[in-house]
Amino acid sequence: MTVQSTTVAKTGEVDRSWHIVDATDEVLGRLASDIAVVLMGKHRPQYTPHVDCGDFVIVVNAEKVAMTGKKMDARHYTWYTGYPGLKLESYGxxxxxxxxxxxxxxxxxxxxxxxxASQMIKKLKIYAGPEHPHVAQQAEPLKRVSKKIAKR
Structure with a gap:
């Protein structure tokens, strides 16, 4: 009988790579879920839940991200300021x-x-325009299967 061994990632042994994503005409939720998988490290075969196995992700053109339907105007962020009532701001x-x-x-x-989660989110670098200061890291494009918003 052969014994199968399971590899468990350790904190210092994880090799991190850099990925770049262009958010132009991408659907916000689909883009965010793909980025979250890479930040957690679930795209790797040696994923371990209690170790941060994820990679760095650079997002450019964040100002051009889209949502389907009329969600940019209909959905709102709400937060409490300390005064009576809530602050509201639409996604748009x-x-x-x-x-x-x-x-x-x-x-x-x-x-x-x-x-x-605080360690994982620190590996996310988001920029509104196409320029970013992480050229030296030689980021490779993130392989995704996503739907882009069709221009109307």
């Missing part, structure tokens, strides 16, 4: 004011709710 207004926040919050909410 948030995209004009802080385009990086749409992708950041979508990805952050898809990560696990534990202490590793």
């Amino acid at each position: 207004d948030r995209q004009q004011r802080k385009p990086e926040d749409l992708i950041y919050h979508a990805v952050r909410r898809m990560l696990p709710k534990n202490k590793l």
Whole structure:
């Protein structure tokens, strides 16, 4: 009888690579779920839940991300300021004011709710335009099967 061994990743042994994603005309939820999988390391065969096995992800053109239907105007971010009542801001207004926040919050909410999530989200670099300062890392394009928004 042969004994099968299972490899468990350890914190110092994980080799991290860099991926780049162009968010032009991408659907926000589909983009965020693909990024979250890479940040967690679930795309690797040596994935271990209690170890941060993920890679770095650079997102460019965050200002051009889209949503299907009329969700940009219909959905809202809400937050409490300390005063009576809540603050409301539609996704469209948030995209004009802080385009990086749409992708950041979508990805952050898809990560696990534990202490590793703060380590994982630090590996996400989001930029509103096409320029980024991580040229030296030689990021490779993230392989995705996604649907883009058709221009109407």
